[in-house]
Amino acid sequence: MPTKRQLPTARLRRLAREMRRLRSEAGLTREEIAASTAINQATLYRLEYAKGRPQKRTLLTLLKEYGVEEAERDAILALSSQADEQGWLRPYHADLPDELVGYISFESEARSVRNYESLFIPGLLQTEDYARATVSRGVGPGVTAKQVDQRVQARLERQVVFTKDTPLELWAIVDEAALRRVVGGPAVMTEQLRHLLKVAVEPHVMLQVIPFSSGAHPGMPGSFVLMDFSDPEDPELVYIDSMAGDLFLEAEEDVRRYDQIFDHLRALAASPDDSLNLIASAVCENT
Structure with a gap:
């Protein structure tokens, strides 16, 4: 069985950046090291590009080579010990795709997320039935019911970021097409x-809709998250x-x-109040 590759985490990325910085400040090339x-x-x-966490012995050797003092050394060792942590992950999600695991790891540590969606309701704002309808149709042939359940559950668990002591700040912009496409049937x-x-009036959520009347716009090529x-x-x-x-950039x-x-x-999007009116009008069309 192939070895499962190192999943990205915010801490691992931070550790990699620190190791690049320390080597640069020491004026050393990788060849010299x-x-x-x-x-x-x-x-x-x-190690320098977050492809894996260093062994403690390797890390200590490098920190000594770079002349790192004790306080900074201890901080980097602590960061390395936490670099693999996927605090959100549940044991029964072990079969999730690596890219999805990596994305949720970053999202769980983010302070704010800006999400543009052209065709779907943002994952952090989806109901269970809507999520199930999109996952069932969107993951391709050959996916089992168990795998669908796992992905739906993972999507719902992502929403715990709104219940933290300092909730994630979400600014979501959706094309009107995401409101008008009837996913899962009218009731769903x-x-x-x-x-x-309901959620759009929460203090940590900003939701805007780009109406059809806006015509062509730069988001039409596809969705993205910042x-x-x-x-x-x-x-x-x-x-x-x-x-x-x-793709992570x-x-x-x-x-x-x-x-x-x-x-x-x-x-370009409608104001938050006008966006709520657009959503309300879409509700009326479905009832």
């Missing part, structure tokens, strides 16, 4: 829309889910581009 420590360059690359869709009317983290050392992260696969130019697209969509 490999020559002086016998730690091969492939291992160094994996009506329940979903009424749920949106995540922001409480720790200033954790840069924003972009997540894109497409037919070609899931953290390069500054990519984040800036999606920041600008989201700002454009926010300005």
